[in-house]
Amino acid sequence: MFESILFYTLAAFILGFGVLVVTARNTVHCVVFLVANFLCVAMIYVMLGAEFLAIIQVLVYAGGIVVLYLFVVMLVNLKRGPDAAPDRRRQSRVGFVLAAVMLAEISAILVYSAARPASAVAAAAATPLQTVGNTEVVGMLLYTDYLIPFEVASMLLLVAMIGAILLAKKEI
């Protein structure tokens, strides 16, 4: 019961803030709604037993990425908002199509939940519950099984760092 209330509250917040991000006129407001959205998503991760992911979400998304966005929004101080003259007709048409796709997708998932479970899910349900989600399990996987992607990701971040400096700096 408590879980249900929490889930529906968080879901409402996530989707509500999501709608605000997508519709708000002011870019700074958008960024603030985005932070709120990310924090609610972090709480969803806690509900799903992914505590480490929740911490990462708060640190990297709310603490890092969003600050970066705010930085850029402040740097590019627009005199006139880019959305001053939006093309109403185009927006509503695209939105309509996408809403239809979204409905189709949600019904697909509901059909799935009614259909017979995938073989892997059935197999997993038979195995005893192990303690997933804690930092140790994730850390063990990250540094043993997934070591190679982890190292490649470090190169990716180096590329991103150098690339961002290269593109954003006035004079090198």
Place this chain on the structure above:
Amino acid sequence: MPPGFSSSDFYYLMPELVITAGALLVLALDVLLPRAWERVLSWVTVAVILGAGLALVPSAGQNLTIARDLVAIDGFATFFKVLFLVAAALTVLMSPRYLTLENVHPGEYYFLVLCATLGMMFMAGGVDLITLFIGLETMAVSFYVLTGIIRPNKRSNEAAIKYFVLGAFSLGLLLYGMSILYGLTGSTHLRVIATSLVAGDGGLLLPFAVMLLVAGIGFKIAAVPFHMWAPDVYEGAPTPITAFLSVGSKAASFAMLLRIFVAGLPAFRADGLGTAWGQPFGWGAFFYVLAVVTMTVGNLAALTQGNIKRLLAYSSIAHAGYILIGIVAGSTRGVSAALVYLMIYAFMQLGAFAVVVMLRRKDIIGDELKDLTGLYATHPGAAIAMLVFMLSLGGIPPTAGFMGKFWVFGAAIDAGYVWLAVIGVLNSAVSLYYYIRIVVFMWISEEEEKSAAFGISPAVATVLAVTLAMTVLLGIYPRLLFDFAQASAASLGSVPSLGLR
């Protein structure tokens, strides 16, 4: 040594390690060397790529997975790694003079080229969704920066933004599809996915995931209707990067496509995803439609272009369509035909772009068709090379392009897709029009100062010589490549062998 790793893991990862170390070396040298020595960097980069090529030798003929089962060392990966290294080396060789003209700092440029190559190598070798997508991102992020590297140039900026927005969007689609695959099978490993998914699993969720994967990869290979970024990005990016993008990035995306669909979802090629109009369909049907639309739209749009880079962009879209035919055929022969085509396409496309790079002079951007006027009069060598590349791209007999098309269409007919082959042949006939148009421009001689002479640097001359030699050689003696590609395609594992007749 990390737990679970042995020295043989590192032995087979040598090419990747050499590229990584080389990238860092280039970055360090850029800081340490005085400005006057900048030219050395391109040679260091080429040396690194050659070193990685040497390190690739032990992988030849192997068929194993390393690094905790995440990376495959098989013929398929080796084939693509050779392609990427060749493309990267040729790209680097055609860059130095262009970079000086555009006033781009070479240190970061070569670093990013090497990092893009590193990402591609993991896209070819990865047999796990996480490895594949991290490789894809390493490549893509490097390309976003490389596209926008001419910062004062508005065209370059705009191309970078368009590429980034659509690239990030397509990554979102791809990842959503991957997350559903993971949810249905409980694993990110392609072999586990291949063995544990059975038809009907997950109801509509699996077809939905496949659609997202097709769309996500469709963006990366620039297949119609996911192609709208390609002409803009190809036009705005620095020309050597356009060449690398149209060859390396495309080949790497095809490698990932083949891994995910042929090795990861082999049971769903012909059916298993549902029924439409009473016919069961699988992912082959999606690619059938994509191939037809991509070839036709690419070729028709190329007919009216006045900008060479844009024209080559549409032509490269059309070529993606031809390659998709091999994937639709699906047999080992079809996959090997796709591999052969990618390798041949790499040489002719890089050669054509080398000529466009040459046309960039002090005050002339040199990417309009009219900039080619009188090329034969001033630089007969370059004009004849361009003629061969155009004939090859159009698929005229003695060149490699013909053998590539022959093999792809042959594989399609062999697998029973006669109509697809017919559409392909009709399309290559249409494509001849615009390839010949380029040639005609080169032979028109206007007695003007327009065709002012320009020097051909030894590096660009090397690129032209290598690509020309390979385009002719593979046309006359294609067996070399066919055997290599056949062995590589066979190593892709669970390819159904219905075409080995």
Place this chain on the structure above:
Amino acid sequence: MTPITPYHYLVLSAALFMLGVIGVMTRRNIIIIFMSIELMLNAVNINLAAFSQQLHNAVGQVFAIFVVAVAAAEAAIGLGIILAFYRNKETLNIDEMNILRW
């Protein structure tokens, strides 16, 4: 009230994903388009975390961590590109990008 199953999370994630897609399609401000892409990546992560719990398998969380790393890299690059672009053109409206035909 029915208990919360992983499917509830999947529906939430699907809705968030489509919100992101709608944002990318309809907004004209590049920064907001980037934020919409972040929403899509968050939807992917909710998916992965939900599957991870359902399957009792932590690989999904590892996958999600890689997605976060990629999102960080993309944000840095994307904003760098925006700054370079803005310096030359003083606009962030995607419809005003017209040197190359869109």
